[in-house]
Structure formats: structure tokens, C-alpha cells
Amino acid sequence: MRRKPGAVLPLEVAILSTAIDFVASGTGRFHGFLLAKHLRGAEGAKLLTAHGTLYKALSRMEKAGWLVSEWEDPEAAADEGRPRRRLYEMTAAGHAALARATEQASPAPPRDVGWNPV
């Protein structure tokens, strides 16, 4: 749907917020599936139906510089008998994007967006 430059989509806000929750609860780095489980239970249930949606959002956000990722050691995954994970971490730019998005949503209605109510 052709992204408006500088926009942060609802799903992305949810991801970034959840990432912050993870850090707060001691989980420094997270992976897509973990995120999916948390988002399903939370308010983000409507924001996420298919898994592909989430993974695309993650790679999008990484390309935007809001996240950095790294493959976990393939052997670690093999030892635990599960597919390997891609571990994500939030960057300063990610925090900034979240701030920008939440700021736009609540505190003061934007004064100069080039848009006027009818």
C-alpha cells in the first residue's frame, strides 16, 4: 500500500513496544516466533494474522535501521532440536521511530501536517 515516508505502521509500533518489554523483562534479544506468540495474546491480535506478515515487517524494519539481526549459532538450534532463529535487537533509530509514532498519536494534535479537517 505504498508507505508514506516516515510513517510507522501499527504493527511496527506493536513490535517495537514489545521489543522494549522484552528488554525490560531481561530478554535482550528476541526472535520472530517469540514476538508472534506475544502479539497474539496482546492487543496486537488483529494486527497479525499470518506469520509472513510479521517476518516481512521485521526485515522491513531491519532495512530501515530500526532493528539489527543475527542468525543464532546453527549448532545451538540443532542441539535443541528446532529450526534456527534469527535474533533481533532494537537500535536507537528504532527507539526514535517508536517515539515519533507514539508522539504523533497522543499528546498534541499535529499543527502543521499540510492537512486540514473539512
Add this chain to the structure above:
Amino acid sequence: MRRKPGAVLPLEVAILSTAIDFVASGTGRFHGFLLAKHLRGAEGAKLLTAHGTLYKALSRMEKAGWLVSEWEDPEAAADEGRPRRRLYEMTAAGHAALARATEQASPAPPRDVGWNPV
């Protein structure tokens, strides 16, 4: 369904036959998913609906000594960007089991099965 000692089930016959086909066509070792794709297309379509059925049969057959398996190098899988595979190879005992099963099926109608037409 309580296995008769020495019996080879239809699905197992199909697996062993397909394994021989693989060797003949240059694919020495095979994995479950490859097998599933071949069995779906072939006559074994009825023998295999769910994946779980196939994987259970494979581990059964390995326990019986008809197959040996080995995990592929986790890094090889990671390099190709897919889940890791378990590679199977047929043993001499496997060939023997297949021979026993096909022999029992075709050459001479059993003379003494303890069954008579009404």
C-alpha cells in the same frame, strides 16, 4: 494394529521401493520430505496423507534396522536457508525386508493360508 513379527506394511514397502529408485537415479541419501513428494505423486498417494505418518514410519524402520539416518550438517542447511534434513540410507536388512515382502506378495499364490473361499 499389532504388527505380525517379520511383516512389512504397504507404506514401508513403498518407502523402500522409492529408496531404491533414488539410488538408481543417483540420489544416494534421501530425506523425509523428498520421500513425501515422491509418494504423493506415485501410487503411494493413498498410503500417505499426513506427514506425521511418514516420519513415524521412518523412525520405526530405522529402529528395525532397515534404514540408517544422520542429520545433515546444520550449516549446510543454514547456507541454503531451509530447515535441516535427516538423511536416510537403506541397509542390507532393508533390502532383505523388501525382498521378503514382495516375494510374499506376487510369485505363487499362497497354498496354505488357512483360508478357504465360502
Add this chain to the structure above:
DNA sequence: GCCGAATAGGAAGATATCTGCGCATACTCT
């Protein structure tokens, strides 16, 4: 000959990520 025990098969779901396709939306040009 019948009944009980054991096991095979099926469905469903967990684990994890990626790609292709359709359609909607934001932007641009006239």
C-alpha cells in the same frame, strides 16, 4: 471363535523462517 492388547495411521499443532502473488493506497502528472 471371541476378546483383549498392542500398535499403525490420521489429524492437528509446535517450531521457525522465507517467498510469491494480489490488491490497495499514496504519490505524480496532466
Add this chain to the structure above:
DNA sequence: AGAGTATGCGCAGATATCTTCCTATTCGGC
């Protein structure tokens, strides 16, 4: 302002294996 184009989001499905629960079948003992 209206129409067309391009971007890219979200859904569905592919990739690969394993586990649990339930049902159906069948072997063998009594």
C-alpha cells in the same frame, strides 16, 4: 482535481521434522 502508476503490505503456502491424542485394525491367546 482526476486518473494512472508504482510501491509494498498482508495473506497464503513452501520448507522440514517432531510430538501428542485419538481411532481403527489386527494378532494372538484363551
